Amino acid sequence: MKLARDTWLVFQRQVLLMWRTPIWIVVGITQPVFYLLLFAPLLKKVLAPMGATSYAEAYQIYVPGLLAVLCIFGGLYTGFSLLGELKAGIIERSRVTPVSRLALLLGRALREMVGLLVQAVIITLCALPFGLRVDPGSLLLAYVLLGLLALMTSALSYGIALALPNDAAMSPVVNTVAQPIGLLSGVLLPLALAPAWLQRVAEWNPFYWAVEGMRALFSGHPGDSVVWQGLLIVAVLTAVAVSASARLFSARIR
Amino acid sequence: MPGAGRRGAHAPTPAREFWLIETKGLRKSYPSGKHGRTVDAVRGIDLDVRAGEIFGFLGPNGAGKTTTLRMLATLIRPDGGAALIAGADLLADPAEVRRRIGYVAQGGGTADAVSGREELVMQARMYGIRKADALRQAEDALKAFDLTEFADRHCSTYSGGQRRRVDIALGVIHSPKVLFLDEPTVGLDPASRGQVWAEIQRLRTEGMTVVVTTHYLDEADALCDRVAIVDHGRVVVEGTPEALKREISGDVVLLGLAAGEAGPAADALRGQPYLHRLEPGEDGLRLYLDDGAAAIPQLLSVLNAAGIVPGTVQLQRPSLDDVFLARTGRSIEQS
Numbered sequence: 144m145k146l147a148r149d150t151w152l153v154f155q156r157q158v159l160l161m162w163r164t165p166i167w168i169v170v171g172i173t174q175p176v177f178y179l180l181l182f183a184p185l186l187k188k189v190l191a192p193m194g195a196t197s198y199a200e201a202y203q204i205y206v207p208g209l210l211a212v213l214c215i216f217g218g219l220y221t222g223f224s225l226l227g228e229l230k231a232g233i234i235e236r237s238r239v240t241p242v243s244r245l246a247l248l249l250g251r252a253l254r255e256m257v258g259l260l261v262q263a264v265i266i267t268l269c270a271l272p273f274g275l276r277v278d279p280g281s282l283l284l285a286y287v288l289l290g291l292l293a294l295m296t297s298a299l300s301y302g303i304a305l306a307l308p309n310d311a312a313m314s315p316v317v318n319t320v321a322q323p324i325g326l327l328s329g330v331l332l333p334l335a336l337a338p339a340w341l342q343r344v345a346e347w348n349p350f351y352w353a354v355e356g357m358r359a360l361f362s363g364h365p366g367d368s369v370v371w372q373g374l375l376i377v378a379v380l381t382a383v384a385v386s387a388s389a390r391l392f393s394a395r396i397r
Numbered sequence: 398m399p400g401a402g403r404r405g406a407h408a409p410t411p412a413r414e415f416w417l418i419e420t421k422g423l424r425k426s427y428p429s430g431k432h433g434r435t436v437d438a439v440r441g442i443d444l445d446v447r448a449g450e451i452f453g454f455l456g457p458n459g460a461g462k463t464t465t466l467r468m469l470a471t472l473i474r475p476d477g478g479a480a481l482i483a484g485a486d487l488l489a490d491p492a493e494v495r496r497r498i499g500y501v502a503q504g505g506g507t508a509d510a511v512s513g514r515e516e517l518v519m520q521a522r523m524y525g526i527r528k529a530d531a532l533r534q535a536e537d538a539l540k541a542f543d544l545t546e547f548a549d550r551h552c553s554t555y556s557g558g559q560r561r562r563v564d565i566a567l568g569v570i571h572s573p574k575v576l577f578l579d580e581p582t583v584g585l586d587p588a589s590r591g592q593v594w595a596e597i598q599r600l601r602t603e604g605m606t607v608v609v610t611t612h613y614l615d616e617a618d619a620l621c622d623r624v625a626i627v628d629h630g631r632v633v634v635e636g637t638p639e640a641l642k643r644e645i646s647g648d649v650v651l652l653g654l655a656a657g658e659a660g661p662a663a664d665a666l667r668g669q670p671y672l673h674r675l676e677p678g679e680d681g682l683r684l685y686l687d688d689g690a691a692a693i694p695q696l697l698s699v700l701n702a703a704g705i706v707p708g709t710v711q712l713q714r715p716s717l718d719d720v721f722l723a724r725t726g727r728s729i730e731q732s
Contacts, residue, residue, distance in 0.1 A: 232506030
């Protein structure tokens with residue numbers, strides 16, 4: 144299994160590099176925890192129209208959205224680290240070797256995914272004292288969905304980094320992609336609060352289905368059709384993003 | 398040349414091939430970004446590199462050296478042409494080419510937050526070498542390249558010369574048949590350049606073939622067994638530095654002239670039968686002729702008749718710069 148071996152090799156190296164720049168670990172953990180502690184208390188009143196009468200219920204709506212936004216945005220911004228590696232010649236040095244091109248992508252994207260999942264677990268644990276309750280099976284399925292989201296958005300972001308003609312274009316492109324995705328998926332506030340036309344637009348956003356699936360899982364409805372719909376949509380898009388970016392890894396050089 | 402027909406004949410015993418690299422008509426163009434036009438970076442490169450030699454690929458910046466090297470290293474796919482590298486067909490089997498070559502880019506490719514040893518192990522493992530063997534090979538490479546002293550410090554702390562030597566060690570960790578080096582001495586101080594060339598020569602004595610690009614023609618002259626001079630994406634001339642220098646003409650005579658005298662002196666000398674070529678040089682004229690020592694008395698009498706007395710007269714053997722000048726009409730600094 145050359146692919147598995149090479150992916151593990153690249154993954155290990157990326158973990159080592161992350162470990163050696165601990166500032167990212169600190170930032171990565173404190174930011175979402177701040178969202179949880181400083182923003183969430185505003186929610187009870189805002190979410191009241193959705194039937195949230197207690198903090199526990201407000202958190203059940205808010206936390207899955209927060210986790211989704213963490214994985215979507217965390218993944219979308221990971222391409223910036225690839226720009227540094229491209230500039231340093233590390234990608235080129237890898238591409239002269241027979242190492243699997245798909246592994247160059249997967250090793251990096253999986254490292255990102257694991258990092259984001261660790262953050263997701265920390266946020267979930269932090270939300271427990273506030274009354275968040277979710278059954279373990281649903282939670283596990285939610286993490287699968289989150290992992291796929293992180294994998295997809297990381298692959299997408301690496302693809303953007305490889306396809307763009309210069310580094311300066313990365314930031315505006317990622318922001319332009321991320322903003323409507325974020326707004327139209329109802330990650331922070333459910334789109335149930337939105338007017339009908341905005342909801343219909345959102346239904347075309349695959350991330351909307353992912354977020355809806357997350358909320359169904361956290362509110363104890365793993366059988367809700369939106370769960371498998373969200374998983375399916377995200378799984379298909381992940382496969383597309385990974386294969387497209389892997390092609391860029393083997394073909395594209397800057 | 399390396400068409401499909403000859404491939405089979407080459408494949409079984411690549412190491413015994415006299416020609417380790419043969420290319421025919423390698424081409425590459427890039428979109429220029431305007432109106433769908435393209436820029437021809439490489440217009441048809443024919444090269445023959447022998448096993449066990451240091452082959453210099455020379456030319457001004459933008460001549461197509463790096464693009465050619467990147468094609469040979471499988472990093473970019475040629476638009477056309479063919480190449481056989483250590484017995485593997487570049488277009489048909491780039492994966493096999495990768496196993497047989499090493500490549501060091503101009504900017505290197507080490508990460509800041511890892512040590513030279515860690516990079517060597519990683520590189521070996523990317524070539525599919527098992528962990529225990531990779532550790533041992535990294536240790537051997539550190540010793541061979543005299544890197545042990547700083548092997549476990551992060552690469553960010555290395556000097557330019559140290560980093561370059563690590564880069565080269567990375568390029569040969571898997572004992573390739575050919576090593577491609579893109580401008581290995583650019584940006585280094587003279588002492589580090591000397592060390593880099595010493596490593597290149599050591600690799601050659603160990604049987605490795607080294608293809609090196611440079612625009613320092615004096616280095617190539619001193620250190621390459623054979624060179625190819627490229628300009629505008631084509632090989633202008635190929636051969637040993639000695640043969641190339643001999644070919645253009647025997648000697649160079651430098652006349653030191655006062656300001657304003659170069660023009661009249663050139664007019665006076667033009668048409669002299671022993672003179673092949675005449676170029677304005679720094680503070681005077683450069684004259685290309687077969688036998689400089691014999692021609693100097695005649696030169697001086699012609700100039701005297703025109704009322705010109707040179708301040709200095711120097712006899713030089715031509716350099717590779719002169720070869721480039723003679724072949725392209727420009728000096729390499731002007732290009």
